[in-house]
Amino acid sequence: MRIALDAMGSDNCPEPEIRGAVEAANLFGDEITLIGPEDILRPRLQELSGDGVPVYIIHTTDTIIMEDKGRKLARKAKRNPMTTMAVGMDMLKDGEVDAFVTAGNTGGALATAYFRLGTIPGVKRPALTGLFPVKGGYCAVLDIGANPDCKPEFLLQFAVMGSVYVNNVLNIPQPRVGLISNGEEAGKGNELVRDTYSLLKSSGLNFIGNLEGKELFGGGADVAVTDGFTGNVLLKSSEAVAQLITGTLRQELNRSIRTKLGALLAKPAFTSIKKLLDPGEIGAVPLLGIDGLVFIGHGRSDSYAIVSAIRSARQAVESNLLDALSTAVQERLENLQSRIQDD
Amino acid sequence: MRIALDAMGSDNCPEPEIRGAVEAANLFGDEITLIGPEDILRPRLQELSGDGVPVYIIHTTDTIIMEDKGRKLARKAKRNPMTTMAVGMDMLKDGEVDAFVTAGNTGGALATAYFRLGTIPGVKRPALTGLFPVKGGYCAVLDIGANPDCKPEFLLQFAVMGSVYVNNVLNIPQPRVGLISNGEEAGKGNELVRDTYSLLKSSGLNFIGNLEGKELFGGGADVAVTDGFTGNVLLKSSEAVAQLITGTLRQELNRSIRTKLGALLAKPAFTSIKKLLDPGEIGAVPLLGIDGLVFIGHGRSDSYAIVSAIRSARQAVESNLLDALSTAVQERLENLQSRIQDD
Numbered sequence: 001m002r003i004a005l006d007a008m009g010s011d012n013c014p015e016p017e018i019r020g021a022v023e024a025a026n027l028f029g030d031e032i033t034l035i036g037p038e039d040i041l042r043p044r045l046q047e048l049s050g051d052g053v054p055v056y057i058i059h060t061t062d063t064i065i066m067e068d069k070g071r072k073l074a075r076k077a078k079r080n081p082m083t084t085m086a087v088g089m090d091m092l093k094d095g096e097v098d099a100f101v102t103a104g105n106t107g108g109a110l111a112t113a114y115f116r117l118g119t120i121p122g123v124k125r126p127a128l129t130g131l132f133p134v135k136g137g138y139c140a141v142l143d144i145g146a147n148p149d150c151k152p153e154f155l156l157q158f159a160v161m162g163s164v165y166v167n168n169v170l171n172i173p174q175p176r177v178g179l180i181s182n183g184e185e186a187g188k189g190n191e192l193v194r195d196t197y198s199l200l201k202s203s204g205l206n207f208i209g210n211l212e213g214k215e216l217f218g219g220g221a222d223v224a225v226t227d228g229f230t231g232n233v234l235l236k237s238s239e240a241v242a243q244l245i246t247g248t249l250r251q252e253l254n255r256s257i258r259t260k261l262g263a264l265l266a267k268p269a270f271t272s273i274k275k276l277l278d279p280g281e282i283g284a285v286p287l288l289g290i291d292g293l294v295f296i297g298h299g300r301s302d303s304y305a306i307v308s309a310i311r312s313a314r315q316a317v318e319s320n321l322l323d324a325l326s327t328a329v330q331e332r333l334e335n336l337q338s339r340i341q342d343d
Numbered sequence: 344m345r346i347a348l349d350a351m352g353s354d355n356c357p358e359p360e361i362r363g364a365v366e367a368a369n370l371f372g373d374e375i376t377l378i379g380p381e382d383i384l385r386p387r388l389q390e391l392s393g394d395g396v397p398v399y400i401i402h403t404t405d406t407i408i409m410e411d412k413g414r415k416l417a418r419k420a421k422r423n424p425m426t427t428m429a430v431g432m433d434m435l436k437d438g439e440v441d442a443f444v445t446a447g448n449t450g451g452a453l454a455t456a457y458f459r460l461g462t463i464p465g466v467k468r469p470a471l472t473g474l475f476p477v478k479g480g481y482c483a484v485l486d487i488g489a490n491p492d493c494k495p496e497f498l499l500q501f502a503v504m505g506s507v508y509v510n511n512v513l514n515i516p517q518p519r520v521g522l523i524s525n526g527e528e529a530g531k532g533n534e535l536v537r538d539t540y541s542l543l544k545s546s547g548l549n550f551i552g553n554l555e556g557k558e559l560f561g562g563g564a565d566v567a568v569t570d571g572f573t574g575n576v577l578l579k580s581s582e583a584v585a586q587l588i589t590g591t592l593r594q595e596l597n598r599s600i601r602t603k604l605g606a607l608l609a610k611p612a613f614t615s616i617k618k619l620l621d622p623g624e625i626g627a628v629p630l631l632g633i634d635g636l637v638f639i640g641h642g643r644s645d646s647y648a649i650v651s652a653i654r655s656a657r658q659a660v661e662s663n664l665l666d667a668l669s670t671a672v673q674e675r676l677e678n679l680q681s682r683i684q685d686d
Binding site for chain 2: 070135149188214218228232235236237240244246247249252253259266272276
């Protein structure tokens with residue numbers, strides 16, 4: 001298998017990427033292509049890799065950085081074919097690699113992918129997926145920011161694509177799909193949610209109804225769909241609440257010798273919390289709806305997270321995620337059209 | 344001052360209410376009227392109160408319970424004049440008390456208030472306010488569920504009313520008002536947020552721009568406005584994340600003798616977290632936009648929270664919250680209209 005990896009994505013790049021590439025190549029036997037400035041990457045790669053490890057470098061110096069936003073970001077994504085992301089995605093488009101992985105600017109990756117790879121035929125909007133840590137595992141929430149204003153059909157497609165993804169890549173059979181709402185009962189929700197409910201109900205998906213925070217974080221669903229505005233607020237607020245609690249706890253534990261000693265003894269428990277909130281276990285999520293396997297990891301990724309990201313990407317390649325998405329979207333469209341004709 | 348208190352609101356009612364009423368009467372010297380079944384309330388009240396404590400009872404047996412939802416709830420709120428909430432609000436309407444406090448069903452209180460008290464002239468929609476624990480204090484978030492679909496004018500009024508509330512009741516001068524969005528930059532947001540931004544910008548309020556989870560929970564704003572759908576998702580998700588973290592921590596701390604001992608030593612830190620997440624400090628928030636001072640406490644209220652709720656309500660009475668809201672809404676409407684005429 002051949003994976004292209006953005007060497008300049010993560011907050012601490014390129015160290016986690018170079019290390020992760022070497023580890024993944026050793027672990028999986030894949031060909032990993034690092035994309036970034038050769039003069040920086042080459043010496044470090046030679047230090048880290050032994051002979052015969054299949055890690056290659058494609059040289060480019062342009063990058064989309066985390067600080068790129070708004071119009072500047074859109075222009076870079078659309079006009080610059082030499083960013084690490086553009087080069088990697090062009091390799092993907094030309095069939096030189098099977099998947100592209102980046103821990104860089106999510107909006108930049110989405111925009112670049114949209115311009116260079118386009119969408120799977122029939123897909124109305126690509127979605128950003130967030131893998132939320134919940135009780136007992138993860139819940140894939142989409143959209144978490146690509147589409148602030150959505151129509152019911154978009155949410156239906158998010159549900160279809162999310163189901164295929166968690167089934168193929170996370171090995172969850174018959175994923176439970178929930179619709180994020182302000183109340184569990186059918187009929188609750190804003191206009192968008194109320195209109196989407198009936199679409200999901202008759203979709204043939206394993207739709208479990210409306211979803212509130214309690215069920216979402218309690219592990220009651222494998223896939224949760226929402227518009228990109230709500231999903232983004234949900235994501236950032238959840239992260240902020242977790243930070244507020246863990247930050248306050250850290251501060252309070254440092255307050256006296258007694259609590260410091262307590263913290264030392266209770267360390268295994270805090271490690272569990274850290275692991276619960278750590279995105280490193282899965283490493284990366286796909287840009288669902290884009291016509292190519294593009295996986296986005298967290299900016300905070302370390303080399304362990306990069307290896308996990310590559311693992312997720314290769315699992316997607318092995319399970320033919322792209323074909324499965326395409327087929328599922330197509331079937332659903334035909335279903336819907338035949339039902340409209342029947343009416 | 345005279346306060347009516349729903350005796351049958353909280354999850355453990357009527358004990359927290361009876362205790363809270365007696366404590367508040369002793370503490371503030373107010374007349375507190377408990378509303379609920381006299382045969383249950385009277386004996387316990389006599390056990391708890393000494394002679395001359397001004398706590399009274401108005402008898403009624405009907406209640407809106409936490410489980411009441413949807414149509415059943417709406418019918419009860421509209422048609423039953425004998426629920427504890429209806430009786431209390433009628434006393435408020437007739438000028439027999441200065442404020443009404445309940446720790447019961449929030450939707451029930453809002454619906455009852457809407458039918459029995461109506462809205463302040465000029466108010467387009469009443470809002471539910473959530474007081475979120477944030478770094479260093481609280482942020483008043485509105486709407487958290489009354490209006491799943493909103494227009495920009497509604498959000499502007501929420502901002503006006505929220506500012507008056509935190510100024511008058513929480514004593515925060517020049518409250519910082521933020522607009523919850525999926526990005527800090529102006530121009531980010533869904534259609535509603537983008538249209539609301541300019542209204543807030545030219546409102547004369549202390550508008551600090553778009554607000555993400557990080558700033559919200561980091562204590563960057565005193566008032567945060569959003570539509571009732573997003574606000575409700577935000578509220579319930581934040582609570583659920585907090586529960587997931589504290590629940591996991593509790594479980595992990597119980598795993599071994601070592602961690603149990605650690606937890607014992609670190610207890611002061613955990614107490615701080617509990618206090619951070621405890622709604623008891625403020626006790627209750629007003630139904631903003633309703634033509635009467637109705638304060639809603641958390642279902643989990645204990646007697647301490649009930650006393651806090653009464654304290655918040657009396658602070659609202661003393662600071663003439665209702666007049667201040669009415670004036671602020673009126674001024675803003677005239678401002679807007681004159682600006683439209685100038686254009």
